[in-house]
Amino acid sequence: MAPTIANKPLLTDLVAQTGQVPLSHVRPVGDRPDLASVDNDSGAGIPLIDLKKLNGPERRQVVEAIGRACESDGFFMVTNHGIPAGVVEGMLRVAREFFHLPESERLKCYSDDPKKAIRLSTSFNVRTEKVSNWRDFLRLHCYPLESFVDQWPSNPPSFR
Numbered sequence: 001m002a003p004t005i006a007n008k009p010l011l012t013d014l015v016a017q018t019g020q021v022p023l024s025h026v027r028p029v030g031d032r033p034d035l036a037s038v039d040n041d042s043g044a045g046i047p048l049i050d051l052k053k054l055n056g057p058e059r060r061q062v063v064e065a066i067g068r069a070c071e072s073d074g075f076f077m078v079t080n081h082g083i084p085a086g087v088v089e090g091m092l093r094v095a096r097e098f099f100h101l102p103e104s105e106r107l108k109c110y111s112d113d114p115k116k117a118i119r120l121s122t123s124f125n126v127r128t129e130k131v132s133n134w135r136d137f138l139r140l141h142c143y144p145l146e147s148f149v150d151q152w153p154s155n156p157p158s159f160r
Contacts, residue, residue, distance in 0.1 A: 009110055010136045011122050013103050025132045047073055052080035097156040098138065109138060109153055117141035118151045 047069035069076035111119035123132045
């Protein structure tokens, strides 16, 4: 059964049907980032980690840089990871295809259980969060691949 507007679990489907961001996704003004105080001029941004030196004499510095980025920012971007551009482009293509599938097909992967290894959702824990995030995501565990790939979406056909 297709969800009604009141219980559509994904932000993209809510916005597509109503034309506006639902109140369940709007944070109180006091909880929003103060964009006027964001430092855009210092050059500080997403930490960039070059993995080219990971298997050489500078391994320790690379590992320390990853640790600092995780502690200070919680995320980082990598260069020289060795994944061919064609593989990355293919992954992005199939992800776009998945998110453009009809709602009924995408919702086969939906879960509000944050412990599920494979799940489509919009927030980390929709059961407990007071305000939902402005994104939809597909979480896929993939290591070891043979333990999870059979649980991945079968549509689009090239997904797995």
